[in-house]
Amino acid sequence: MGKIFCKPVSLSDQATHYCPGCTHGVIHRLVAEVIDELGVRGRTVGIAPVGCAVLAYNYFTFDFQEAAHGRAPAMATGIKRVRPDLIVFTYQGDGDLASIGMSEIIHAANRGEKFTTVFVNNAVYGMTGGQMAPTTMPNQRTTTSPFGRNVEEVGMPIKVAELISALETPAFISRQSVIKPKYVVRAKKAIKRAFQYQIEKRCFSLVEVVSTCPTNWGMTPVEAVQWAEDVMHPYYQLGDKKSPDPIKDKED
C-alpha cells in the first residue's frame, strides 16, 4: 500500500516554538499543503511578520523574507511589482496587520496588489507577552487592559475582513477559523482559493483566520477553543466577504 498522508514538502522538520494549543501550526500546515498542491514551491516567497510568526521561515522550505512590524504588505508589493511571476504571501498577526501595519495592508489591497495575505486573528499581541490588540474583544483582559478592554476608551475591535471588503478594488476577502476540524477544512479551501486568484493574476486576496492563544488568554487549550467559539465567532462572522467572481458571491 502506498503512502496516502504525509507532511507537506513545503514544511520543514524544525521543532515548533509555538505554545501548546496555539493554532499557528495548523495554519502553517494549511499554507504548506496548498503550496504543494498548487505546485508553486519553487517560485514562492513568504514574508514573515513581527510577532509570534516572525520565525515562520523556520517551518517552511521555500524562500522567505522577514519584514519589520506591519510592513509585510509593502515588501510583498516590492517583490510582486518587480517579479510578477513569483508567488508571494504575507503571514501576519493582528497587532502587526491591524495596528502598526494598517496603512500598508489597506493601500496594498486598494492597489489590487496580486499577492496573498494570511491574517491570523487571535485577539491579542502574542510575542510581546499578551498586550491588547485592535482585535481584542470587549472586556477581554490583557496585560495592557488589566480591567478588560474598555470600548468607551479604546473603541470596538476592528473587523479587518469587513474593513478591507469595503474597498472598491476587486479582491478575494474571507474570514475562516481553525479551532475545530470542520472549520479547518473550510479554511484550507479559502486559502487555496486565495492563492489560485494570485496564480491567475486576478486580484489581492486575504484570508483572516480566527485563532487561539491559550497562553496569553490564560486558558487551557480546550477552554481557549470554547472561548473563541462563544465570544469571537459571533463577532467575527465566518465566510467570504468579497470575491472577484460575481457568481460565487451570489452563492454566498
Next chain:
Amino acid sequence: MKGNEAIGEAAIRAGCLNYFAYPITPQSEVAEYLARRMPEAGGVFLQGESEVAVSYMIFGASGCGERAFTTSSSPGISLMAEGMSYIAGGECPAVFVNIMRGGPGLGGILPSQADYLQATKGAGHGDYRMLVLAPASVQEAVEMVMTAFPLAEKYRNPVMILGDGLIGQMMEPVEFPDHLKTEPSNKDDWATNGMDTRKSDRRNLVKSLYLDPELLNSHNLKLKAKYDRMKREEIRYETYHTESDYRVLIVSYGTMSRVCRTAIDELRSQRLDVAMVRPKTVFPFPEQAVLVASEKESCEQVISIEMSMGQMVEDVERSVRGKRQVHWFGKCGGEVPTPEEVIDAIKALVK
C-alpha cells in the same frame, strides 16, 4: 537638464528599472519624470502610500534580487530610516537619494545640508552605516547615481546620494557616460528570487533577526568588516590649491564647496592663500586627506563650511586630531552663503 530629472534618467541609464517613491518638495520632479519615463523604458514606477512603505518596497524588490531605488527629501528620509536599518541588517543593496531641505521638523523647502549626521552616522537604529556620496554638480550627481548601484551590490548595503536642494533644482548640461552602465551582479547565493529561478533546491532567506547573542555579535562584526572595507576602498575627495602654501584650509562639500571655490579664487587674488579639501564621500570620510592637508606647516587654521549648524565639523575635528584649531561657518535657513560671506569668515580667522 534639471538635477532631479537627470538623477532619474541616470538610474535608468545605470540599469536600474525599479523606482518606488512618495512625493516631497524639493525632489518631486524625480517621481514626475519617472512616472512618464519608466513605462517607456519598460521599468516599474510606483507611488507608495508613505515613505515608510516605500522603504520596504525597496527592501522587498532588492531582497528578491532586483535593482531598486528611491528619492526623497529630509522629512521623508527620516521615515525611510527604519527601512534603511532593516535593509542594512538584511544585507540588501539599495540606493536612496536625499535632496536635503532645511529642518528640523518641516523646516523649509530650500537647500540645506542639515542631514549630514543622519546620513553619515546611521539614520535608523542599530550599528549600521551607509556609503554616502555627495555630488557638487548635476554631472557629478549623474555619475554618482550610476556608480551607486554596483557599489550597493559590492557591499550588499544601502548607498545614499546626499545632495542639497540646489543639486535637484539646478539646470546644467549633462552627459550619461556609457561606461558607467553596469550589469546587475548575480545574487543567486542569497536573494529570494525563487528556487526555480536559480535552479536550486536550497532556499534563501533575507532577514535581520538574530536572537542568539553570539550570532548577532558575529553578524555585527561582519557588517563592521564591510564598513571598514569601505574606508579602505571607497574614499573619494578633491583638493583645491593644496599643492602650494596656504594659511587656511577649508573643508566643504556639495553646492557649498562651489561657493568656497569662488571665495578661494578671490582671496588668493588678494594674496590670502586658502586651500580646500572637498569630500565626495562623506561616509567614509576622507580623514587622512584632511589630516595631511591640515598638517601642512603654512596651515594655521581649518574651517568646515557647510549649510548646517556645524555637523561635518565634528568629522573634521576628529580628522585633524587637535593639531590645528578647527572652526565652523555656515547657514541653515535655505540661503546658500555667498562668496563674500565666506571671504569675511576666512578674513575674521586670520586678522
